[in-house]
Amino acid sequence: MTNAVLRVSSYAPGGPHVLLFNNNLPVRLHGPGIWFALTLRFRVTECIERGRGRWRVETTGYRYSVQDAPDHEVLRYDWHPESQEGGRLVSFPHLHVHAGRSVGRWLHKVHLPTGQVEVESVLALLLRDLGVRARRRDWKRILQQAGARFED
Amino acid sequence: MNAVRKTCRITRLTRVEGRAIFDRAVRRALHMSGAEFLRKWNAGEFRDPDGDPGVMEVVMLLPLAR
Secondary structure (H helix, E strand, O other), X not given: OOOOOEEEOOOOOEEEEEEEEHHHOOEEOOOOOOEEEEEEEEEEEEOOOOOOOOEEEEEEEEEEEEEEEOOEEEEEEEXXXXXXXXXXXXXXXXXXXXXXXXXHHHHOOOOOOOOOOOHHHHXXXXXXXXXXXXXXXXXXXXXXXXXXXXXX | OOOOOOOOOOEEOOHHHHHHHHHHXXXXXXXXXXXXXXXXXXXXXXXXXXXXXXXXXXXXXXXHHO
16 A cells, blocks of 8 residues: 555653654555545553563544545544543544545445444434434433443 | 564664654645644644644654654
């Protein structure tokens, strides 16, 4: 796909540290006109399990950005639970879809990987982000009790 | 992210390089300096950061600036 290289901010125990791809610049992949940007956050912790090596690297956030031109995003997979400062960001893994040039050309036929998504989370999406009106005022409490992943 | 092959070494950024990459990313994505972004971020001036690809690109790099 590419010869671009990865670099890390640190290997020291603790973190968060950052893994950069191509010094944080979007990379044009071999093939069709698709650019890709990747940033990972990770922590280094001492491993307590026997036989698994002394140190463990744990991913604590990611940003996978698929673009149809440099800095023109079509898709972005986000997970940034440690960037929650002030509660301004959602903490669960999610996907953003933007109206890039390529949307009509290939988005309808690709299979976007996701984890298992509960119907409660989709109902929360409809109510919170898309402005659908609930018949009950306590819909947030009900959906949270049912396990929906969303935040105010 | 388990394995790094012995033939494939991932190099480490210096602190200076990390800060330069952070500052460059802020200027490219948001047309301001890294210091200005940090001030605005800490003051909560970004209303919908999750919906702005440029802000989220920079937010992921915050450990480079701290």
